[in-house]
Amino acid sequence: MTQSVVVQVGQCGNQVGCRFWDLALREHADVNKEGIYDEALSSFFRNVDTRSGGDGPDIYKGKICSLKARALLIDMEEGVVNEILQGPLRDVFDSKQLITDVSGSGNNWAVGHKLYGSQYQENIVEKLRKAAEHCDCLQCFFIIHSMGGGTGSGLGTFILKLLEDEFPEVYRFVTSVYPSGEDDVITSPYNSVLAMKELNEHADCVLPIENESLFDIVNKIHQMANSGKLGSTVKRNSLVTSSAGSAKTAQEKPFDAMNNILANLLLNLTSSARFEGSLNMDLNEISMNLVPFPRLHYLVSSLTPLYTLADVNVPSRRLDQMFSDAFSRDHQLIQADPKHSIYLACALLVRGNVQVSDLRRNIERLKPSLHFVSWNQEGWKTGLCSVPPVGHSHSLLALANNTCVKPTFIELKDRFMKLYKKKAHLHHYLHVDGMEQSCFSEALSSLSDLIEEYNELDATKGQSIYEFACMSVWATTSYSGV
């Protein structure tokens, strides 16, 4: 079996990562009741002999001794990482997996990318190599970061490039949290556009996430619970926010509920690589099937049923609803509507008691309402993993390579242009060593090219769709104008 290493960078990256490790431990504890260190566990965890104290040798077989996350925790301030180290997950990490500084990147991509990048390069490479040495077949790096700040965005994408140079054979999957329209970070459009150029060039797959969407989903689940839709078994506050059965008992932070959704995204994405099933979907199959052209590697994700993101037991609803919901606008993890744009490819990763006939039936049923690009009319990739998420009977993760990501990018570009035209805040960037004006213009043209590639695909769709595109542009402008 293969292993993956998670690189969590910046505040957002580390907070999301923290939720991931918590839920991953819970999932494995649920599947693996014997406490034996098995292949599935080995994909994200080392089993370390700590009896003689400290970071002992790896144990490959037998009882679980001490599980260590295959992770690198990086932040240019100490707060978040320190908190993790004092929290219930402290035993899962050790000091050799951390890189911190004190002052942060001040929401400045250039500080993260150029300044801290060159300053910490050696240290980072050394720790990455160490993490890689502990794997017998390293398949994938997962970078978790936000686009809007300085560290995750700047240093995170610096590391992405490092990974490409140092480990060209290993896949690079990036979970990127995009800033929302009302983001409190003024420079977030700069940081995001500068980071986008790196994602365009060096990532194998990017899973873009918008906090607005996460927020809406969390609310939706709360509403369902309060209106009693989930049935009488629901305890009011035992939703996404809760982590019953996991290590975490401390007070919950505002982002936790949202971050749990991302943690679930990563768990479901990797479940078929970790557990058995009648149609396995290894991580290397994701880019092979979903990325027809190297740069078009942005995948819009949706997770259904929503209640699987919460710790509630719900009387099982119709299975087919799970498939329908995965395509609806309000289940996407970015503000987008895949049904009204063009699919280049679509993957359905199913967990639990779902069989090939359920997949066939739902694909046949949903296909007429979806537009696939002309050369990929049957662009479906499916995976069947027999282990369901903890406490549930089934779940679905849909990954769409769909032109519906375009509006998010256009909006980002517009916000970038508003600042850039006035040269607002530019000097904060330009005085960082190695940062030049051309970095901005190149990043901008990289983003424009990407948007243009999506435009060309959209143009293949015909008149009625063109009208819709106009409408959605209108919708976003009027929205941001409020």
Added chain:
Amino acid sequence: MSIVTVQLGQCGNQIGHEVFNTICSDVRDTHGLCSKKENESYRDACKERFFCEEQSEVPVARAVLIDMEPKVITQTLSMAARSGYWKYDDGSHFCQKQGSGNNWANGYSVHGPRHKEAIMDLVQKEAEKCDRLGGFFTIMSMAGGTGSGLGAFVTQCLRDAFPTSFLLNHVIWPYSTGEVIVQNYNSVLTLSHLYKSADALLVHENDVVHKICAQLMNIKQISFRDINQVIAHQLGSVFQPAYTAEGGLCYSRNPLGDLMETLVPHPEFKMLGLRNIPQMPENSLAYSTFSWPGLIKHLRQMLIANAKMEEGIDWQVQPPRLGSSIPSSHSINKPLHFNTSIANLVILRGKDMHSIDLGSFRDPSLYTSWLNPKDAFHSWKTLRAFNKYEKSASLVSNSQFLLKPLDNIVGKAWNMFASKAYIHQYTKFSIEEEDFLDSFTALEQVISSYTSL
């Protein structure tokens, strides 16, 4: 003679396991409604073909298991061991840490050459366990990366290492709406390569088997396991022992050789399809009776109307009247939907067989004109009933049955190829556009050959 089964990739391993299960339970659980002596010689012939029993309480499958990821093989081995009735050899599997990622090029150009020696060693070892080796039965899907890419590579290696053995590849044709987005590319590459090295390709379409599960087996929630059991039943109905000659005294010793000899008279035509009748849920069997003439009538109409199961057969389709057309234009005069054959083999298992008339399959109008109908049709028989079915009939056919699916796959792959989508994933592993073009050309040739029958 013995057959060595080579199971490749997730699909190949899951189906292979089901095939051995079916064969084993056929000889173990049932007595075949025949004389004790008959049953014994059937069992012995079956064992010789598929199992070896040296130094082991339970029969050991003559099989080599290959995948590039460990999960499927681990599961397959342990399921077989748990059955308690048969098992795989402890040492005859090969796996690596990560799959080929649905990339044919990865399987063919990377894993193939890298693991050639280890894989061929296993195969050699398994072959040496056979007193007499008849050939290889390779099971694989053509949509993924391992079964398809590595499968094509291994088949070439088998051809080189065992030039006189028969190579039959069992190929799973993907669902038309896909499990793998690049399945049409992978299929085109697989088929074109297998066409060069295998003696014949025996094809099962997932769409068809799925339909059989839904409509004939009445299964509500269909799993791959259900599908594989139907496939295994059909394969068993062909490969279990049968008498190849009228009034034969002993079971055929060379099943693969006999099959090729009857069905593949020309190397340009090596696509074989399989149909069987009846097929129904086990609990309905007790309430059903069948007559041979009825079964044969259905089977023949399934052949000429290209129906892949006994439900929904188009009874309007009739063979063309011979002599009414001049040879050069006869494909134009052919009745609509008529499926022209090159060669057919009918296998009958069960009692009361003396009065059977297979004349309807010898009708020259069923066949292409360049072959003598006498050579184009054969039948194998045994009184020994198969797998709880009192009577059963199977048809292996070399005919135009796959023309449409093949044309579809090539068309879709070509469409994608024209937009250059996904090509970079293949060139990464040194399969270039040229290679694709060669494969397209090779399959166009196959299509045109079958079309002009």
